[in-house]
Amino acid sequence: MxxxxxxxxxxxxxxxxxxxxxxxxxxxxxxxxxxNNYHLFQPLLYQVATAGLEAPQIAFPVRAFLRRHKNARFLLxxxxxxxxxxxxxxxxxxxxxxxxxxxxxxxxxNDFGLPGVARYGYGLKDLDDAMKIRDRILSACEEAVRTPDPARRKALLTFVVVGGGPTGVELAGALGEVRRHVVSRDYPDLDLSELRVILVENSHRLLETFAPSSAQYAQRFLEKLGVELMLGERVVEVSPDAVRLQSGLTLPSFTVVWSAGxxxxxxxxxxxxxxxxxxxxxxxxxxxxxxxxxxxxxxxxxxxxxxxxxxxxxxxxxxxxxxxxxxxxxxYGQEKRPFQYKEKGNMATLGRSHAIAEIGNLKMRGFLAWGAWLAVHLYYLIGFRNRMMVLSNWAYSYFTYDYAVRIMHNRHSFPAPLEPVEEPVQL
Incomplete structure (x- = not known):
């Protein structure tokens, strides 16, 4: 030993x-x-990407974690x-x-080898990804105010999320809330009807790991929030200014978030x-x-x-x-034990006061599921200070209908649309 x-x-x-x-x-x-010199709480990355939380609030220094463990060291x-x-x-x-x-x-x-995904799409796996997405969203709104070109403004204000799993659904819901509560007040010069959040999913339903009833609830809420769902559609190419689908449709967009796998x-x-x-x-x-x-x-x-x-x-x-x-x-010369997964259930937040949660045979929706989702994520978040900061941000956003972290760290530039694009059919 x-x-x-x-x-x-x-x-x-x-x-x-x-x-x-x-x-x-x-x-x-x-x-x-x-x-990296920190532990990242990945389940809340999408909130950093949509200006709900600041990056350090979901990260905890590794060396601070190891202080209590005298026989452990860290190597960067x-x-x-x-x-x-x-x-x-x-x-x-x-x-x-x-x-x-x-x-x-x-x-x-996983970009599945599709043309343009690695180069023009935005993944959401680490803090750099989340910060780039947030800067991209804010830069697009600022640029849309400045441009007189309707085609360019359409591409700037169209945000495409690819993948209807928990990450894609949570991100699309958060973008829908940003559209409703932030853009409508911060950008009075923009026509809110021009800002589109589109969720593309290859399957004919969202959230394959959830029960059909929970997925249907999520779909109805997102549609009510103004998120456009394109189910049964497959992305075949991402270009600098558009997303092309297998059906032949082309979505004008400068911001494509890839959460398809x-x-x-x-x-x-x-x-x-x-x-x-x-x-x-x-x-x-x-x-x-x-x-x-x-x-x-x-x-x-x-x-x-x-x-x-x-x-x-x-x-x-x-x-x-x-x-x-x-x-x-x-x-110690003892017999090893096989892994037996203890099912903890599934949870996904959809937007303000709405979530879905499945724990065994118990299925929760709406405010009760949202409260359970908040409690579980606060419990597993590392660091008392981080928990308090996240909780205070959530409380501020809930009572003020405002997202507190709308600072652009790096302004993004956008090319002009390369060619006219076909208006997608509403499904």
């Missing part, structure tokens, strides 16, 4: 829950590695690969030796499988390399029916903790 070195790669939900378990054992030295850097035989993790050219390695690097946006951030040196994820045993270690554990969104472990476990925060928390506990069990 003495002097065993466990390296934890990634300061997300996997990393923090693994460190908490390992730090209880004084005979183990822990090194937490991440390319990007992992370049792993040598399982030598038990070395390469971090920006520096070899970091380990006895055990826990990999929780998560996912990145993710792919794993596999670590070089490990063999990836479906979705660029890493297959493991039920105990969460890589079959050919039992000293390497993979947890969270990067882990590919199937239920008995063949479905992989969901790529959500509760999975990452539970797997991160189990990976750490299984390492300790091995060091």
């Amino acid at each position: 003495a002097n065993k070195h466990v390296v934890v790669l990634g300061a997300g939900f996997v990393g923090l829950h693994a460190v908490r378990e390992l730090a209880r054992e004084p005979g183990v030295q822990v090194t937490l590695v991440d390319r 850097g990007s992992a370049e690969g792993v040598d399982p035989q030598a038990k070395i993790l390469w971090v920006e050219g520096r070899p970091v030796a380990y006895d055990y390695l826990i990999v929780g690097t998560g996912t990145r946006t 993710v792919t794993g951030q596999a670590l070089p040196g490990l063999t990836a499988t479906k979705g660029n994820r890493i297959a493991t045993t039920p105990e969460l270690y890589v079959p050919d390399h039992p000293s390497i554990y993979v947890a969270g969104d990067l882990n590919y472990l199937e239920y008995r029916d063949g479905r992989p476990h969901p790529q959500v925060a509760p999975t990452a928390m539970q797997q991160g903790a189990l990976a750490a506990r299984n390492i300790l069990r091995e060091l």
Whole structure:
């Protein structure tokens, strides 16, 4: 047990829950590695992107988290690969030796190889993405006030969200609230009917992981909010000034947010499988390399029916903790335990005072679900100061109908529309 070195790669939900378990054992030295010096609470990224929260309010310094764990250290850097035989993790050219390695690097946006998505679309996976989207939205509104060109103004004021999962639905709902409560007051020179929020989803319904009744409730609310839903439509290309759909329609837009899917951030040196994820045993270690554990969104472990476990925060928390506990069990000569996912339910916020929540057989909608959503997210947010700041921002926005964080950090420029575009049919 003495002097065993466990390296934890990634300061997300996997990393923090693994460190908490390992730090209880004084005979183990822990090194937490991440390319950023903070833990990011990703479920609230869309609120940073839509001017509801400031970036530091959903991020917590890693070193502050590690203060209470005397046997844990932090190393800032990007992992370049792993040598399982030598038990070395390469971090920006520096070899970091380990006895055990826990990999929780998560996912990145999946553009599916579609033309223009990587170059002109905006993903929403980190703080830089959220800040770029917010600057883009504010810059587009400012530019729309200045331009005399109707075609250019149409592209500036059309915001397209691709993907009808929880992230896409929450972002579209937040943009609808911005349209209703912020743009209408901050930009009196704009015709509010020209500002469009369009949600494009390949499936014929939203929120595939929710019950049909919950998805229908979400659809009705978004439509009432003014969000235009294009269901059963597939994006085939994103250009500098438009989105082209498989049906032949073209949507004029300078701002396209891509939330249609993710792919794993596999670590070089490990063999990836479906979705660029890493297959493991039920105990969460890589079959050919039992000293390497993979947890969270990067882990590919199937239920008995063949479905992989969901790529959500509760999975990452539970797997991160189990990976750490299984390492300790091995060091104590105890039998490792297989992963058994404890279903925490599904939640998605739609807009002011409206959300949907499914916990077991209990289905909540409207204000009650919204209150539950607020409580759960505040509970899991790291840092007392962050909780208080987020709560105060939410309270301010609720009572004043105002979004408090409307500061443009970097002004974006926009090209003129390249060609006339066809008006999309309202579905």
